[in-house]
Amino acid sequence: MSEISTERGRRPGNPRTRESILEAAMAAFARHGYTKTTIRGVAREAGVDPALVMHFFGTKDGLFDAAVREGGIPVTLLREVIDEGVDGLGERLAMRYLRLWEDPELGPRMHAVVSAATSSPAAAGLLKEFMRGQLIRPIADRLEGDDAEERVLMMATQLVGIGLMRYVLRVEPLSSMPLAAVVAHAAPNLQRYLTGTAASR
């Protein structure tokens, strides 16, 4: 470990060095997207040698993985509203999810994750794992019925579609609608997937 030196002479084992690389990576993924972000560019931003970035994170996928896991989306925020129970969950989840997108720090990171997932199978795998662990399973566990998982997945497609069209593609007038109006439109549909009449098969 310690034989790798940095341009600024930081110690590679220093957790603050790792942290500053992660910060630079999150900013780069958010600003340039997954495909155009390079290990070299992140190293330059962080003021370290590219070898040190590879030492900590291995590959660009490893760096992306760490950026999403450690600095990405505060998953506990979703768990909180899920833990309040299934009644009214559609509305609470819509509100919380949209606020994550509107957060000036988190929004660009979520944009970066979605953009990366459509062009990199590794990033797609990561997003899927995140959705499964933090959203799909915790909610499905609270529902009745054989098709609970299917219904939660359908609910997730609605949330993901709003994120993509309102915040990534910025389709008007959807992007300019007040947050509360979007929630009012979407909440009954989200709730129907969760607890409404099961779709006929």
Added chain:
Amino acid sequence: MSEISTERGRRPGNPRTRESILEAAMAAFARHGYTKTTIRGVAREAGVDPALVMHFFGTKDGLFDAAVREGGIPVTLLREVIDEGVDGLGERLAMRYLRLWEDPELGPRMHAVVSAATSSPAAAGLLKEFMRGQLIRPIADRLEGDDAEERVLMMATQLVGIGLMRYVLRVEPLSSMPLAAVVAHAAPNLQRYLTGTAASR
């Protein structure tokens, strides 16, 4: 025009040359995504000089634009079901839209468009223009109420979210569900946006 010659000696004015470039471009965008597709690579696939590709299409964005407009998504297929009226439109549209994704030729093109739109503002603009002209406006024109456009946009977020999660990210078990099951889950929610009780504001 005619001073530009091709490697295979085709005449640049030949519409079949332009067509073969477009075919190569659609295949490349579908296989490699927007970011990794290059004018040079498309030219090589089509067996022509890169200068000829630029002669016809200007830039990569111009090539993408033409690939989507001329060879992309057969928009008349959506217009057909819209023209049958608003009753039951949610179900008909879901069925038709999912079949476009499942088509072995069209599916990869739609994948390429979505992937491009998350990383290129030009491609995003094109997708938005397409959605507005072929989906949002034609349906909104048939609905009552001041919030008709908002409701159609919300319906579109649901369709887009299904496309992204089922066909691009391939989230299981959503990707393996029978098409009819996805339609059965989604249709009532799509229809609610169109003709159901308006969301409270």
